[in-house]
Amino acid sequence: MSLSPEQRQELIRLLEAGEEISPEWARVLFPPEKREYELVYHGKDPEGDIIADTLAVPLQPVRTFGRNGEDWHNMLVFGDNLQVMKTLFEMKKAGKLCNADGTPGARLIYIDPPFATKQDFRGTEDQKAYQDKLTGAVFIEFLRKRLVFLRELLADDGTIYVHMDFRKSHYIKAIIDEIFLAFEFAEVMWVCGLMGSGKFYPKAHETIFCYKSARGKFNPPPRLGYSERITGALQKDKDGWFYTRGRESSGGSNYLKTYICYNTNLSKEEAVREATKNRPQTAWSVWIGKEDLAHKFNDYPVGTYAYTRHEKVGYPTQKPEPLLERIINASSQKGDIVLDAFAGSGTTLAVAEKLNRRWVGTDCGKLAIYTIQKRMLNLRREIGNKGLSLEPKPFTLYNAGLYDFSKLRELPWQDWRFFALQLFQCRDERHKIGGIEFDGYRQGASVMVFNHMEPKHKDARITEETIQEIHQAVGSRVGNRVFIIAPALTFDFQQDYIDFEKVRYYALRIPYSIIHELHRRKFTALKQPSDEMAVNDTVEAVGFDFIRTPELKYRTGTEKAKRELFEYGFIKIETFKSDAVVREPFKKKGNLETLSMVMIDFDYDEGAKVFDLDEVHYASDIEKDGWKVRFLKDRIRKTMMAVFLDIYGNEARVLIDAAAFGKGTGNDAPKKNGKKK
Template identity: 30%
Template sequence: MDKLSQADKDRIIQLIQEGQPLPKEDIYKLTADEEDVFLFWNGRSETTTNAVLPFHHIEHIDEPRQEVQEEGTMFSMFDTKGRQKTGWHNKLIWGDNKLILSSLLHGPLRQEIEAEGGLKLIYIDPPFAVGADFSHTIEINGESATKSQSVLEEIAYRDTWQRGISSYLSMMYERLKLMHSLLAEDGSIYVHCDWRVSSFLRIILGDIFSNEYYRNEIIWKRSTAHSDSSGFGNLHDTIIYFTKSPSYSFTTQYEPYSKEYIKTYYRHSDNKGRFLDRDLSAKGLQGGGYKYKWKEKEGLWRCPKETMERYEKEGRIYYTKTGTPRYKQYLEEMPGVPCQDIWTDIYAVNSQASERIGYPTQKPEALLERIIQASSNEGDLVADFFCGSGTTAAVAEKLNRKWLATDLGRFAIHTTRKRMIQVQRELQEKGQDFRAFEILNLGKYERQFFLQELNEAQQRSRQAAYLDLILRAYKAQPAEGHTQLHGRRGERMVHVGPLDVPVTQTRVQAVFEECQSLGYSQVDVLGFEFEMGLVPRVIQEYADAGVRVRLRYIPKEVFDPRAVNKGQVKFYDVSYLRATAEKDKDGKVIVTLRDFVTNYTQDDLDAVEDKLRKGGSQVVIENGQIIKVSKDKNGVQKREPLTTEWHDWIDYWSVDFDYDSKKEIIRLQAEDGTVEEKWTGNYIFENEWQSFRTKQDRTLEFTSAPRVYEKPGKYRIMVKVVDILGVDTSQLLEVEVR
């Protein structure tokens, strides 16, 4: 303030009173302190989210395997508990990483993290393109279709740039501060970015972690050529490396020797192979400061007499033409050239690579291998909070590290799940150990958090705000004077299911009865979750009685006002699957997948055809069908269904043969810090058997391996299907074992 004249102060006060923005130079003067540099942008806030939401345990995966008891005799196909019985379970978490980070940092799971030695390494590859596209490609009968990114991803990432770089920095700043707090004192962080944001992220990382702990700006040359008529071709990404303190783990990594390097330095050879000759006075070679006159006329060398004599006996001494002794270091003994901060030996994942999954932002495993090996040790905990296709988790598992991975995208979580099961199988085939992993989310507590924020902003009752939000997102008008019906959309009535619990058969029955009594013939029942007993047979019975009931999922996007205001929220129909559980002649239980029905719509078929150019084609998803539409050079249109069978929609399915075996216990933390364990009433899906498609193998099994139950009784079997769009559908079966 001392730098401001009285006239400046009066002018600033007047601007504030009038609600006018302050010039940046005045802001800098007002905030100036003893520091020479102050990092400021529009919207910067020092506060971070401190919400503590319980994690729901959705699924537990420990790849089953066949084991030999003795020659010619087999154990049961499945272990009753899985390979890993105690200890840390790796974690794959679906949700907003801001809420996940806050809940990890302030909640009960923090104790588990600290018990494992703390979080030692974070690698993140956050979105850094203004127009980032998080759509993904799905393959169907030899054709490729594009699955649009979810509105949640679009709003969270694309709209991150609504105010330009300032809003992006605000998003990243809060998350990086949470990561800094969660990271162990001897931990490291690597932030992957490109030219668009590298300079900004470098500065805010220095602000959070302190420039004192800046280690490297790594240049990764990801491609060999890129044509750009407006400038020099952009071939690299930047990886910014910081540590949390001066005490951290680092292991030097090596690049393989190039032919040029070998030719230049390994000029000599003998009967043991190529070697380079090193100066005997080189630091670290002789381990002492003794002077030993090896030959009177050749001068003095800093090398202990005993060491020189040992080198002579080992044949390690090489004499130059002038008679100077040099130490032999063989090529085979050296791991390579120590890595510098420019990496040119790791290439982007090409279209033919075996590790290629088809995820748009997939990074090569070799890149993560170098980072994880450099800044962590076996048994350490590694995290990636923008995990994408799961490369960090896959490499961490292979290198015997524990891992924690999160992502906002449903498809990213599904892609990572399949990838990690594949890693488990590969390690199993090699006879190597692997850890179980579990899939978590914040479930209804995340929805409650979002709704509470909206209520505080609108100052309305919780139920009124909730109904208004869902009806607006569904583009429906409120309907007064009904018990079960909340709105009307065109000719269809609308019922909004509860925020916290699944829509039950009893609720749907009540909706049906009110529609029937009032003469309504069509109704949409909206819900976040649905009871698994709501099968097509029941819906058909309602239709036969004169009321067409349609069940539709409410997406999480409804809690973002921008998505609602833009009319971008898409509700999608509940899919149905039919599976059966039967016993073979030996009494073993086999589950068979029989049918799958979906009505998913992403595109308007007629609109696509109208815009299609002659000679062009496009794959369209409409009303449960994937159709290739094309227009020849004469303008003749053709529609070719790609989903000709129900199983074309299936990407993955799995079975829990004893669904009631493991209760879902959540840990609730009170304001005083005490933790209470509570049963949710649900069970954790134990993934005992699964079959899924990969980019390399599109085949799918439709019958599970046989399951032997150790005790007689009634068992509930859960069958889970994930379709090619990444959406889960489940069914419960019952079987009696005698």
């Protein structure tokens, strides 16, 4: 540490005056490890703290599609990707996240994080300038934390691609350089099409940063053969050799001959084919989306944002399949794990499936999860989602951080015990003190998971007397802290801990009561968007909760406005209230305030019990229409399912018969009231 005379005098003055020392002094008094360069900003956490302080959450299986293989099944996870990645990190260390060749970790990681949030574009110019700085630092640290975990999840011979646009790419490049120090770097430019107002240089590309480990493999993307300009100018010498010619690089008048094939018995067309097959492939770092332009540069097109009708899934910022095909083929082999931590529309996962890769995808949005689920169950064999149907290999949908308690109660005791220990970041290590059996350790202190499933404990309660009996047996030998984990309703006292002599016994209530003394940050929920512009907002959640079905009352009917050709069905939402419990300061939400969106499957198959997303209606649009969800009546088949999603990720699902909209009856049916709670 080296202070200037001015810094020393200022610090002495602050101490003598008893004034508060600002956090900026931390970097002066305790400077970080010296690097050639480093991006510095407020709120930048040390890498070690990011890994240590992130709460891993258990993955609760919701449903498996297909029959699982013995050694691997693909994974789709709903939850905050930071917490999910901590869990995947533990899986990697335990040898449960392996490629087909047995190598631990993902061989290829591709992420397409949200480029910017709506907050970047609100308010006056002065407000916008301030918000850009604030949101910029928050976004950079948001992404940096995830990149730290992605580095830990990457196989030793892996490659990571980070897809960015112009808004934050220069900052993100700096932090990726810090995290992936010894990796080989390439910057790929994806020419995705001109976008802009014409008042300034139009945006024509997005940037993909590629970092390959020293041992990483690289398969150069295939390119087209010689261009028409070259093949049209091919000449044949007196011995029958085909060649091209060009001026000397020095600018002289002499020409250089380049022979393309060494077989004089071939025709011109055969010589070109032979030369193309044996020609060394140059890996270009400019990837062109449009076909006609790509062919001019002897390359295959990788698609633009103008999707084909086969490929489009209706999700904002969806990327084309040819783009992901090039990335996956270039940096992985069959059987390798491909990981996408911002799965979005599911393009990475769909292409990985078609190319026989293993895959793991996670997203914090229910819209993304349902979009991916539908996409994976309606795959076509060819890139661009064309050709014959493709049945995907088995994959499992998981919840992480938002759990179905009714399913947890059905778990065998050992599974419940494991879940509870994981939930509170405990080390699984049984031990006895004073004849009392404990299940593990948390922060060096003993942990007991209360077995509420034992017959003798079936109706048992944990009272202050229960704690006293434990204390009498273990005394001071247990240390100064003990943690007891049990369902919330099992505890007969309200306080978060009870002291006996010098030992503090903490009550860790499942689902939501973890006291602030144990965690640095309060819990927040996975906020779901209420309009399309917010679909890709950055969301960071800490902690967990249990699924709490919102209260819902609605009525259905049909209507046809004047001058409209088609008749519409509608669902009028009269009551929608959420009962989510999250540890964050928030105003009690009133009726309809917690609605995020309504998703509809117009032809729900009650036998398969798979929700097949057809339409999504955001709360902002529903509110403008008087809290009505309107849709074409002709789209309804026998039974439709509507999923009403709140901003915390909880769902109210309802099945509505077509008769409620006058279908199949010959007459308009009377209005139907419904409720779900």
